[in-house]
Amino acid sequence: MPAIQTDSSPPGGLEPAPRRSSAVRPGDRIFSGLSKGAGITLLVIMAAIAVFLSIRAAVAISANEGNFLTTFEWDANANPPYFGIAVLLFGTVVSSVIAMVLAVPVAVGIALFISHYAPRRVAGTLGYVVDLLAAVPSIIYGLWGALFLVPQMTGLYSWLDQFFGWTGIFAYDNTPARSLMTVGILLAIMILPIITSVTREIFKQTPKAHEEAALALGATRWEVIRMTVLPFGRSGVISASMLGLGRALGETMAVATVLSPAFLINISLLESGGGTFAQNIASQFKEAGSMGRDALIASGLVLFLLTLLVNGAARLIIARRKEFTS
Amino acid sequence: MSDTVKDTVKSTGGRPAGSGAAPGPEGPSERPGATAVLRNTTLQQPRLPRWAPAALVAGSLGAGILIGVLGDLDSRIQWGLIAAVIYLTATFAVTTVVEGRRQAVDRFAASLVWTSFVVAILPLASLLWETIARGIPGVSWYFLTHSMNGVLSWQEGGGIYHALLGTVQQVLLASVIAIPIGLLTAVYLVEYGRGRLAKAITFFVDVMTGIPSIVAGLFVLSMWIMMLGFGYSGFAGALALSILMMPIVVRSTEEMLKLVPGELREASLALGVPKWRTILKVVLPTAIGGITTGVMLALARIAGETAPIILLVFGSNMINANPFEGAQSSLPLFVYEQWAFGTEAAYDRAWAAALVLIAFIMILNLVARGIARWKAPKTGR
Numbered sequence: 048m049p050a051i052q053t054d055s056s057p058p059g060g061l062e063p064a065p066r067r068s069s070a071v072r073p074g075d076r077i078f079s080g081l082s083k084g085a086g087i088t089l090l091v092i093m094a095a096i097a098v099f100l101s102i103r104a105a106v107a108i109s110a111n112e113g114n115f116l117t118t119f120e121w122d123a124n125a126n127p128p129y130f131g132i133a134v135l136l137f138g139t140v141v142s143s144v145i146a147m148v149l150a151v152p153v154a155v156g157i158a159l160f161i162s163h164y165a166p167r168r169v170a171g172t173l174g175y176v177v178d179l180l181a182a183v184p185s186i187i188y189g190l191w192g193a194l195f196l197v198p199q200m201t202g203l204y205s206w207l208d209q210f211f212g213w214t215g216i217f218a219y220d221n222t223p224a225r226s227l228m229t230v231g232i233l234l235a236i237m238i239l240p241i242i243t244s245v246t247r248e249i250f251k252q253t254p255k256a257h258e259e260a261a262l263a264l265g266a267t268r269w270e271v272i273r274m275t276v277l278p279f280g281r282s283g284v285i286s287a288s289m290l291g292l293g294r295a296l297g298e299t300m301a302v303a304t305v306l307s308p309a310f311l312i313n314i315s316l317l318e319s320g321g322g323t324f325a326q327n328i329a330s331q332f333k334e335a336g337s338m339g340r341d342a343l344i345a346s347g348l349v350l351f352l353l354t355l356l357v358n359g360a361a362r363l364i365i366a367r368r369k370e371f372t373s
Numbered sequence: 374m375s376d377t378v379k380d381t382v383k384s385t386g387g388r389p390a391g392s393g394a395a396p397g398p399e400g401p402s403e404r405p406g407a408t409a410v411l412r413n414t415t416l417q418q419p420r421l422p423r424w425a426p427a428a429l430v431a432g433s434l435g436a437g438i439l440i441g442v443l444g445d446l447d448s449r450i451q452w453g454l455i456a457a458v459i460y461l462t463a464t465f466a467v468t469t470v471v472e473g474r475r476q477a478v479d480r481f482a483a484s485l486v487w488t489s490f491v492v493a494i495l496p497l498a499s500l501l502w503e504t505i506a507r508g509i510p511g512v513s514w515y516f517l518t519h520s521m522n523g524v525l526s527w528q529e530g531g532g533i534y535h536a537l538l539g540t541v542q543q544v545l546l547a548s549v550i551a552i553p554i555g556l557l558t559a560v561y562l563v564e565y566g567r568g569r570l571a572k573a574i575t576f577f578v579d580v581m582t583g584i585p586s587i588v589a590g591l592f593v594l595s596m597w598i599m600m601l602g603f604g605y606s607g608f609a610g611a612l613a614l615s616i617l618m619m620p621i622v623v624r625s626t627e628e629m630l631k632l633v634p635g636e637l638r639e640a641s642l643a644l645g646v647p648k649w650r651t652i653l654k655v656v657l658p659t660a661i662g663g664i665t666t667g668v669m670l671a672l673a674r675i676a677g678e679t680a681p682i683i684l685l686v687f688g689s690n691m692i693n694a695n696p697f698e699g700a701q702s703s704l705p706l707f708v709y710e711q712w713a714f715g716t717e718a719a720y721d722r723a724w725a726a727a728l729v730l731i732a733f734i735m736i737l738n739l740v741a742r743g744i745a746r747w748k749a750p751k752t753g754r
Contacts, residue, residue, distance in 0.1 A: 072647050072649075075647055075648050078649035078653075079561075081557055082557040082560045082561035082565060083565065083566075084557070085553070085556075085557030086557075086558045086566065086570070086571075087570075088554055088558075089558055089574060089578060089619060089623070092616060095596065096584070099596050100588070100592060100595060103595045103599065156489025156490060157490050159486050160487065160490045164483060164487070179735065180497050182673050182674065182735070183500065184676070184678070184679070184730060184734065186677065186705040186708050187500070187730065187731060188500065190504075190712055190723055191499075191503055191504065193712065195499065200448070200450070202450070202451055203448050203450050203451055203454075206446070206448075206451055239497075267475055268483065269479040269481075269482035270475070297583075297586070297587065297588065298585070299585070299587045299679065300679045300680060325585055325587045325680065328680075328684075329684075332684055344591050344594070344595055354583055354588070358582075359576075362576060362579040362580060
């Protein structure tokens with residue numbers, strides 16, 4: 048797109064004869080100032096989030112009797128307060144990683160289905176449906192997960208226990224399946240649409256010439272995809288997965304409804320227990336006193352930094368890719 | 374038949390066109406027309422009949438159900454998983470035997486893609502189905518026009534009027550804050566922004582889209598309620614929602630403004646129209662359809678947020694029409710509260726409210742996309 052020169056001096060090195068034409072109009076100055084101000088407001092909000100959370104977190108952490116990183120308990124309302132985020136960090140990371148591992152291959156599959164396998168007319172509708180599903184609120188996923196998915200999982204889990212129970216990770220005691228694994232599965236379902244829609248866009252951008260060249264060499268459809276589409280879209284898939292990971296890390300309601308929380312690290316992913324940052328904040332908030340709130344905010348700060356890191360990395364990959372392709 | 378077929382596969386070595394040395398079996402191809410001439414030559418590899426994939430799907434589904442019933446597996450998920458595994462291995466095995474290895478890999482990949490599609494669609498379809506089936510009995514005019522005031526958790530009855538009112542007010546307040554800031558930021562990025570500030574804003578808008586809603590809630594909690602000393606209110610919730618809404622508005626508006634052809638701006642500027650009037654009278658009206666779509670999608674997104682509402686609006690059973698003072702409720706929060714009660718009557722209310730919420734959001738989405746199609750910017754070719 049051509050850059051638009053507005054009221055700068057006329058070209059050709061001529062000295063501006065009428066002086067007022069080079070002067071910025073007051074309307075322009077006000078409008079550009081306003082829009083710049085709005086942009087700066089966004090930056091200020093981001094900074095304010097970090098600052099305010101840090102202030103409250105500092106209050107909580109300095110009063111904390113336990114070690115903020117390694118304590119396995121959450122007694123923030125006690126006097127003196129005693130809490131740590133070890134369990135929450137574990138639960139958050141584990142459930143999100145389960146979600147990623149399950150969702151990314153399936154999402155890549157759907158994206159390929161929409162971009163390369165589905166009949167053209169169906170493909171448009173499918174893309175549209177996927178976008179609609181991204182709009183379903185998390186609380187509804189949570190309600191469905193708690194009341195429909197959890198009872199469905201018990202059979203599957205006792206099956207897993209039968210064959211893989213010896214690993215310890217898949218041990219199962221036939222209690223309701225309100226565990227990190229169920230949370231991971233639900234999160235996987237929730238982040239599918241976002242990963243799919245980003246991946247699909249990237250796959251669509253594969254240069255047609257590459258694909259046609261591969262076809263002309265006699266490649267099968269899968270070989271075309273493996274040789275042209277996947278290498279071209281690799282960084283896109285990585286960044287899409289990280290965006291999905293960011294979503295999964297910060298998801299609150301779906302976890303709060305499905306997980307039966309307990310402040311312990313359970314080696315078995317199928318048995319209930321554990322917790323995540325967001326879930327812990329949502330479920331402890333109503334009982335928290337002022338110190339309890341500060342402690343929750345401290346854990347929120349960790350979550351904020353975690354998602355900032357993941358999202359920032361994803362965006363950097365996308366930005367680098369843009370420079371590379373254009 | 375399989376003998377001759379194997380023969381061909383061996384002799385052509387899986388290459389796409391045979392060398393002509395292989396004996397000429399009847400290729401099972403059923404394609405009529407031009408290829409009929411070639412049918413008896415060796416130019417064509419043996420291929421599975423066209424009904425083979427369908428037969429494989431049906432067969433493996435049947436096998437999955439059979440194993441499920443015989444093995445007394447109580448979860449349908451297991452039946453489906455078994456069927457999927459049988460389908461994938463059977464496809465690979467059959468194609469390897471008939472068509473050769475390369476084709477087998479190709480078919481395997483295709484069936485994997487199809488399976489992953491089905492695997493993803495099933496839970497989502499189930500989610501919608503459950504919500505509709507369990508929600509419809511609870512939705513009535515009474516449900517929409519009454520609050521939960523005086524209704525105990527195990528009692529039937531009650532309604533969502535207070536929550537509906539709260540959601541609408543909070544979402545409107547949030548958009549009053551977020552839309553101007555979002556629009557102006559997008560205008561800055563597209564029309565004015567050059568250099569490091571614009572780059573920083575672009576990056577942080579992207580990062581801001583990824584802020585968990587509960588963190589936005591905690592921020593407003595620490596600033597508005599804990600530091601400035603205001604109480605719980607719908608407005609506090611709206612503040613958090615507006616933080617979540619801004620980046621979405623910026624992103625979509627930016628995309629739309631970029632689509633406005635530069636010639637339009639140049640034409641207007643050439644007529645001596647000041648830049649700010651060009652933006653207001655030419656650029657924004659051209660993109661207004663897309664901008665409206667983006668804003669409505671953002672509205673749909675924040676209307677379903679629960680986490681900041683729990684922290685900031687607190688929830689109430691009574692109608693509170695003043696969003697600036699006192700606790701309110703909202704639809705997603707209502708669903709959560711009713712779920713938490715854990716009684717049958719409360720579950721029914723939760724499903725019914727979830728249905729209303731989903732309908733609300735889907736209508737916003739559909740209208741938004743309708744506007745997008747109707748008012749797509751005419752960029753020319």
